[in-house]
Amino acid sequence: VDMYGKCGSVNDARKVFDKMPQRNIFTYNSVLGAFMRWGFVDEAKELFDSIPDRDQCSWNSMVSGFAQKGRFEDAVECFVRMCREGFGMNEYSFGSVLSACAGLMDGKIGAQIHGLLVKSICERGVYMGSALVDMYAKCGEVECARRVFDEMRIRNIVTWNSLITCYEQNGPASEALRVFRDMLDEGFDLDEVTLASVVSACATLSGIREGREIHALVVKNDRYRADLVLNNALVDMYSKCGDIKVARFVFENMPLRNVITETSMVSGYAKAASVEDAGSLFGRMMEKNIVSWNALMAGYTQNGENEKALSLFRLLKRESAWPTDYTFGNLLNACANLADLNLGMQAHTDVMKHGFCFRSAPEPHVFVGNALIDMYMKCGSVQDAFWVFRNMVERDLVSWNAVIVGYAQNGYGIEALEMYKQMILSGEKPD
């Protein structure tokens, strides 16, 4: 059963299971794991409910399965139920649920689980520590991630990688490079995960010197040279650093490419003002996802081809690609650049039709809301801009800046100053 499950022959696993005259908890857990691993979540749930004597491992398989399939809230809920039904939690339980918290980007729940972990009898080893570092990192709690890291007695490569990624994703990216140096100084080995994160940090810093150094390490090592993610990171790094020729060289020598590789090149061409090349590569892409569409739209708006961006949006809707906050950001940007209020209002309708149905609130709401404010301001409609501002569920620094600047540039000096005062009163710090 386990063999078939691991090989992906879920049907065969199930057949053997069904024919077994006797089963024990190991049998059940094997099938359960197979179902979860290959995405048969409903079947797994059904089986789980039918297990006569569930044990800790059965619960762990559910939690981990949910987490790996991206059903993070189910994973946490399952963990809580497990807790309530009096099952003890071990490293497997905590590892899985922490990864679910990371996926939810919910530091509050994560910290609560952390509390449970500390009180539990679990060994606070390198697995738990690394899982905590990663969880805090994904939740944007850089200080907490760092604290856990510093308090660990024993670290391994995953621990270091998690901290590097933490700084790469939350900033400051320069700290990612510093941690990388520390890692080497302490004599740790690195791997392709380390290098991909570091290259990515170089990309955000436009640190082409450091990026080239890593690239030199990569070409000397067969395993690194064959790694898709690492190569993708290199293409992105050279693109962002403006070296489109080398980006293309890496691209063309890759043993394998995917949608991310091609999207990175599209962005690179757009950035290098070769928006023609961006468009033709986009047209030849084997597989497109919404990020690819967004990248080309951004490319068009960056190069003043706003009408093309708009028609790309229309095309995208026909192709049934599901828009994201970036899509609407680009759309509104195009309208703002054209300073065309009618188009802008139409775009606003598109946003509303989508019901602000983004994956996780409220950041995308703020993001799109800010883009709306900016669009209305650039189109000269201060009333509409202010209406959006007033009705936003949440506001951030950019929202305030957008209204203040918008008022100022439309000749409403008094109102701009008034908004500034209100900004101070609201507790938002000006930059």
Add this chain to the structure above:
RNA sequence: GCCAUGCACCUUCGAG
């Protein structure tokens, strides 16, 4: 029989 890490999409301003 169950656990942790990596890649792509310029929302505001100024300067150029």
